[in-house]
Amino acid sequence: MKQTFNVNVAGRAYNIDADAYELLDRYLQDISSRLKDVDAESMEDIEARVAEIFDEKVSSQMQVVNIETVRRAMAIIGRPDVFGAQRKDFSYHNSEGPRRLYRSADDKMLGGVCAGLAEYFNIDPVIVRLVSLAGLFLAGATFWAYIIMWIVVPKAPVYR
16 A cells, blocks of 8 residues: 655645655756746746646546656656756755665766765765765774665655
8 A cells, every 4th residue: 555645746635655645855956956946937837838748648546646747747848957057055855754874876986875875964075085084994894884874774756
C-alpha cells in the first residue's frame, strides 16, 4: 500500500503518491530557487504547465498521479538548470518535515557522501572532505564508514 497526498497544482486538485510528490516538490523548489524572487508569474506558468500535463494523463479525479507522470512532466518542462543558476542560500531542507540525508548527485568526487553530508549540515564540502581525509590517515575507520554510507545513503533524486 502506498501513501497518497491531495495537492493543488495551479489551482487544480490531484491525488499524488508519496514518491511522485517528493520528486515534484524538489523539482519545483529547485526551479523556484533559480528564478528571481520577484518572478512569481513564471513559477505560476510552470505550475500551470505541470497541471496541463497531469490532465493529459489523469482521466478522473480519483486516479493517482504516479512518478512516471511526474517524470514525463519534468522531461517536457526541462531540467531546472535551464532557468538559471541556483541561489547560494537555497537548500532542499524545509520546516515541513525531517531533513533527509542524500549522497550528492551533482557535487561528487567519488560517491557523493562528503558532499551530501556537507549539504545536510549546511557547511562547505571541502571541509567535510578534508576531515574525512584526515580521519583516513589518523583512524583508518573513516574508509569503512565512507564505504558503508556509500552503500546505505540513497543518491539524491536526479531530474530526467
